[in-house]
């Protein structure tokens with residue numbers, strides 16, 4: 001883990017309100033372990049917004065890191081105004097990685113909304129390692145998609161309103177592909193309702209599943225104890241620490257679906 | 264390097280830059296980002312008798328120039344602290360101040376006694392009195408002079424190590440609580456703990472913190488911290504350890520001028536765990552470039568307009 005002033009190579013809007021930024025970050029790359037990891041970005045040096053913003057790594061190669069972000073509020077708006085040539089301070093790489101994506105399984109990669117970056121990153125890693133897989137990308141409507149629906153090449157898009165790809169949520173194609181393939185393994189990141197649905201499905205059907213979860217973070221390095229998620233721990237003790245809650249920044253963000261619970 | 268040494272009780276600290284409880288874990292979390300041995304002291308996360316999970320999420324939220332937290336004293340408990348942390352502290356060359364929290368006076372006493380029965384290199388205790396006293400209907404220790412005095416006395420009689428009472432700003436008269444601490448034998452007071460605050464999401468209509476109210480920290484509270492330190496400085500004779508919104512060497516200078524002998528860096532650690540180390544060099548430069556001969560000379564020397 002290190003702090004690096006990274007040079008912005010590019011910062012462009014790739015879909016409605018969704019931006020992609022490439023950073024020259026050789027230090028981050030030198031410690032990078034794999035998809036699932038994130039960087040914690042200091043968007044402005046002033047203290048108007050004290051906290052860094054955690055962003056999943058969407059790609060990491062040739063000394064360059066990319067992130068994909070949606071404009072949510074002031075800080076992401078400021079981020080979108082940055083130009084190539086500007087510097088930005090990043091802390092990372094942080095967190096754990098997806099595991100078990102290998103030829104013993106058929107990986108089904110599922111990304112929704114701002115949860116797409118680590119899934120795209122995992123897709124690149126699967127391609128590099130020549131592991132057959134399908135990617136399913138969910139969005140509300142076609143404006144949010146920046147990848148083409150291409151079922152022949154195992155790229156499936158869904159939209160809630162049917163404006164592109166398959167109509168409905170990611171659950172339909174997930175269920176279909178699980179029935180088609182041997183030893184499926186789900187890897188997912190996305191909005192909480194999507195993760196809740198995938199978790200329920202995976203437990204009911206006994207499909208191994210890793211979820212990358214999002215959490216509001218204070219520091220990203222385990223100091224503030226702010227970013228907890230409930231563990232799926234049935235034998236709760238009266239007095240304990242770290243048995244009921246897990247710290248997303250250092251224990252996660254990737255968990256086996258059976259190990260965590262959503263509120 | 265100019266002389267940055269400061270004394271509290273009979274202890275000399277190599278510099279006045281400490282890290283604040285709850286913002287630096289147990290001192291071992293970010294070894295890649297800071298050389299903790301440079302720090303004047305590390306105040307460790309509040310420790311209770313039993314381990315605690317802390318509050319359900321959401322526990323933190325950013326606010327203008329600050330943040331609100333309601334962690335709920337998540338900690339490993341005193342037994343694990345003794346077993347796992349004390350051996351690590353033996354090898355550090357910075358001073359460790361253990362922060363203690365409790366829900367009744369007996370809990371504080373028990374933790375302190377367990378610690379005093381150990382041989383350890385702990386320099387002293389900072390007592391978090393912003394905790395609800397279950398025996399007084401959940402009233403915080405630190406809002407009542409008598410409870411603060413009683414607690415300080417009980418702890419004082421059981422240790423020769425430093426006792427620092429950590430004062431809450433959420434009181435009508437912080438000086439009287441400071442005086443009660445001083446008169447009952449505290450070596451120093453630290454101020455301020457977080458300021459009660461609330462954050463609401465107007466889009467969802469929900470509170471942004473599970474427990475509704477939380478503790479505001481960061482630059483947003485610096486003026487509150489400075490006023491508290493200055494008021495305490497005027498009326499107390501024991502040293503004051505100032506904190507609240509320190510992120511730069513000018514902030515440190517302001518706190519020293521207001522009357523602090525040492526300062527603690529809190530929320531700034533979340534942005535950069537190396538802030539404390541950076542501030543040591545920066546305050547050194549500040550003193551060298553100023554007309555002050557030393558940092559100690561600056562303590563409480565803010566010029567008042569009359």
Ligand SMILES: Cc1cc2nc3c(=O)[nH]c(=O)nc-3n(C[C@H](O)[C@H](O)[C@H](O)COP(=O)(O)O)c2cc1C
Nearest residue numbers: 283284285309332391455456480481507508529530
């Ligand atoms: C996330 C967080 C956790 C904290 N935990 C504790 C704690 O366990 N015990 C304590 O005495 N103070 C705790 N504090 C208060 C700080 O030590 C400090 O008094 C306060 O944050 C003001 O300083 P700052 O503005 O530099 O952060 C905590 C503060 C924050 C932000």
